[in-house]
Amino acid sequence: VIVTEEPEHFRRLMDDARSSGRAVGFHPTMGALHGGHRANIRQMAAECGTVAISIFVNPLQFGPGEDFSSYPRQLDADLATAEQAGAEVVFVPAPDAMFPSPPLVTVRAGALADHWEGRRRPGHFDGVATVVTKLLALAGPCHAYFGEKDYQQLVIVRRLVTDLSLPVVVVACPTVRETDGLAMSSRNRYLSEAERAASPVLYWSLLAGKRAIEEKRVTDAARVEEEMLAVAGAEPLLQLEYAAAVDPATLAQLSTVDGTARLMVAGRVGGARLIDNVSAEPQEA
Ligand code: PAF
Secondary structure (H helix, E strand, O other): OEEEOOHHHHHHHHHHHHHOOOOEEEEEEOOOOOHHHHHHHHHHHHHOOEEEEEEOOOHHHOOOOOOOOOOOOOHHHHHHHHHHHOOOEEEOOOHHHHOOOOOOOOOOOHHHHHOHHHHHOOOHHHHHHHHHHHHHHHHOOEEEEEEOOOHHHHHHHHHHHHHOOOOEEEEEEOOOEOOOOOEOOHHHHHOOHHHHHHOOHHHHHHHHHHHHHHOOOOOEHHHHHHHHHHHHOOOOOEEEEEEEEEOOOOOOEOOEOOOOEEEEEEEEEOOEEEEEEEEEOOOOO
16 A cells, blocks of 8 residues: 655645546545444445545634544554555545635635535535545545545535536445444544443334335425424434434435435543434335
8 A cells, every 4th residue: 555645745646646547535534443434445446547636634624622632543444444445546645735824815615515414514614625625636536435434524625626626526435333223423432331332223214214214105304303202202312403304415304205305413521522323215106
């Protein structure tokens, strides 16, 4: 695996791959790689000629009081995981190679950031949009892989790529779950044993909403959300922030479920803020 800290070196490696006829797959990450990242890298290795990832804990997407300084950093383990999964290039920029402090020119995520995570984490998606624009500018024409676990981020990145005409095809990677249903996340390591045992309740509440739509044929979104809340509310260790049925493209909260919906949940379990989502498809009558 080639590891580089230099933005221009990374750009050259991606240019060289393309000039020798190989399609580039690129997965931006913040490191602390887990089974979800591993699956995404393997997916890229199956679909692309050259497989690159970046590891950068982006200060712009953390708010005051969030976990920027405590976010897990474990470069050696990450490099081993990335190589084993099939990554050939790992871009690990130093913070001052990415942004002047304070940053001057930034990207605004716009109205898609007004909902859900964006409302609770002001500035978060502007920080994501800014770093993703910069990383994609360095990677150049590529297939860029983003996890569905961060569904709002995925929707915003797709829109960013369209609106700014970036030469990139966005590929969504399915959420990878632990055997008890908890979505894999770097933040799961903040959970104590009891909190870890309680955390799959987020996924159960999504499944309750999905069952309401797909099996009980509920079309009133408020009723779907009640079913999700009933499950989430039964877990005392979870402080639920939202459980909603939303339009998968605009992220607006639905009043009627008459097409594919995205069910989204977020909440705190101990010191960890966890998010999850699933798709729900109403069945034909
Ligand atoms: O999903 C993440 O890990 C981050 O938000 C990303 C896309 C790498 C930007 O920092």
